[in-house]
Amino acid sequence: MKKGIDVGGSFIKVLWEDGKREKVYVRNVSKNKEAFVERLREIIREGNPTKVGIAVAGFTSLEGVVYRSPNIPALDGVDIKKLLLEEGISGFVLNDVSAGAFGEWYYDHRDSRNLLFVAIGTGLGAGFVCEGRVFLGSCGSALELGHHIVEKDGELCSCGRRGCLEAYCSSYGLERIYKKLSAGESLKDYQIVLRAKEGDQKAQEAIETFKDYLTIGLMNAVHIFNPDRVVLGGGLIQQLREFMDDMETRLKKAVEAFPSQCFKLDFSKCGEFCMARGALALALADDR
Ligand SMILES: [Zn+2]
Incomplete structure (x- = not known):
């Protein structure tokens, strides 16, 4: 077996x-x-x-x-x-x-020809499955989407660079966004999500900022890869799921009209x- x-x-x-x-x-x-x-x-x-x-x-x-x-x-x-x-x-x-990207294709999206999977939790990782094969690059390190820069001289990332997508779209990214908005209050990611669910405006604002950066990052990726499926997963996305319903609309609006027609945004269903x-x-x- x-x-x-x-x-x-x-x-x-x-x-x-x-x-x-x-x-x-x-x-x-x-x-x-x-x-x-x-x-x-x-x-x-x-x-x-x-x-x-x-x-x-x-x-x-x-x-x-x-x-x-x-x-x-x-x-x-x-x-x-x-x-x-x-x-x-x-x-x-x-x-x-x-x-994980291969699993998404194999189990849930076998009809996809170009699938981009983005997982957000402690960090931000991605994978790409093209015609049923995982695209790995020359050394095996392709799809380091978390470390492409979305803000010049922006926030410090875990990799040591500044302004990477992960510096905003990750647990620590969301926690830092919230801390800045709330004049120094430190909360863990799940506490921010909980507060947002209870209607707290600062927490909701932090999630909006998170989504703004995520839209930019995904837009860049869609412009480069022209996928037919964008699948979002990972622990933080699962927690934020109820705030993510407009992500497809937002992303489609941000993306160039032609590639915008080609993709559907979905959420991973497979959990931990x-x-x-x-x-x-x-x-x-x-x-x-
Ligand atoms: Zn980085």
């Missing part, structure tokens, strides 16, 4: 072909290379899978080596493809959001096992 594994900094999530799910806590070993790799190795071979897809939160090469993972320092430089081979299991290793589902889809579509 095949399975998909989503390797994150706090949890490793596993989704089996028959729908069985597991969630293993790994934060305690996320800085210890030896311990983390050993835990991952156990999870890979557990249940004797025939094929495994692995989605990793971090820069991952086409050969399956993690170049750098900001959230899982223990994985920097780790050759995950080699781990699979050492266990005698064939499989795929991909950046998590690229895998989204990236594991994408990794499983990669293992299932075994000619890829």
